[in-house]
Amino acid sequence: MPIAPAKRVRALSGEAAFDVLVASRRLEHDGQHVVHVEIGEPDRVTPPHVVEAGVRALHDGHTRYVDPAGLPALREAIATSLAWRGVRGSAAENVVVVPGAKPMIFYALLAVLEPGDEVLVPDPGFPIYASVVRFAGAVPVSYPVLDVARLSALITPRTRALVVNLPANPTGVVAAPDALSAIATLAQRHDLIVISDEVYGRIRYDGRADSIAALPGMLERTVIVDSFSKTYSMTGWRLGFGVLPAALVERVTKLVVNGTSCTPPFVQLAGLAALTGSQDCVTAAVARYERRRDWLVHALNGLPGVHCSPPGGAFYAFPDVRQLQERAGLSTEQLAARLLAVHGVAVLPGTAFGPGGVGHLRLSFATADDDLEVALGRIRECVSDLAPLTAA
DSSP: OOOOOOHHHHTOOOOHHHHHHHHHHHHHHTTOOOEEOSSOOOSSOOOHHHHHHHHHHHHTTOOSOOOTTOOHHHHHHHHHHGGGGTOOOOHHHHEEEESSHHHHHHHHHHHHOOTTOEEEEEESOOTHHHHHHHHTTOEEEEEETTOHHHHHHHOOTTEEEEEEESSOTTTOOOOOHHHHHHHHHHHHHTTOEEEEEOTTTTOBSSSOOOOGGGSTTOGGGEEEEEESTTTTTOGGGOOEEEEOOHHHHHHHHHHHHHHTSSOOHHHHHHHHHHHHSOOHHHHHHHHHHHHHHHHHHHHHHTSTTOBOOOOSBTTEEOOBOHHHHHHHTOOHHHHHHHHHHTTOEEOEEGGGGOGGGTTBEEEEOOSOHHHHHHHHHHHHHHHHHHHHHHHO
């Protein structure tokens, strides 16, 4: 008899970005050229001084177990770096280092949820939020991003936590100060724990830096989740951290002990170099993304049946293609599949981020300029090919 997986494992969902990536690799293996705008990964390699710090750490023998909560030097640097968010925290009392942002999302939610609790998650939003909530035995409740009135109406006596992701994946939206304050007021009024995913916090195009944890009364009820992946082009290094209320640090550290023992010390020392070294690489990357954003949004808005608002942060365009797909008689998933199979452009259907993503596609512009131009040309071809269908 085949082994039946546990119900809690069956509650986990996958991530479409990796599903599409795998499907794309199969097509490439068969000889088809594919342009990748589906995966949220910077096109530049890790800055040289960060790589050198990691290599030096390996040569110096930093390959043994370390404090499960993280190297003291990195935790201190993280605590110091909180100033750009307007947040003050203690390395020992508030910071835990983990192998990427996802483990911290897991650990934070597992540390605070009981079976049957409800958790408000953004829709469209990163699919891992709802997946982890279900894994913990709780119930994800979707809310439209930054719709404070709708968010308020969804809160019940069973609501335990609220997930906030700004700048948002997949939409790139950022919050106006009054909206963020209104969300914070709701969290305090209903005694909610806030999981604030800020992995795109340094990638904004208005020069601002917002964190809900910086608002009065919020630090003690907020878990800030961040990573080095997007900011420093360190996706494969797997390095992230959480800034937690002091009461949760011991619980989360125990989850680290049970899950990974610790984060590799040579990776942490590379992260230390990233955080304490020159930030010119970050400034240059944001300027590059902004230029690509402006070019791509303008180009997408020139296509019939497509409308795209400029994202305020992150590095994703989220064009509205409802008019195009409705005229062609295609679902969002079918349109994305057609772009890949027929035109060799790997994109994500908006439905990969929840029902709120229907009629949208997600395109990453953290992609080399030449590849982005090829992708746009092929999308234009797809729209043109669909024109006879729309006229029928």
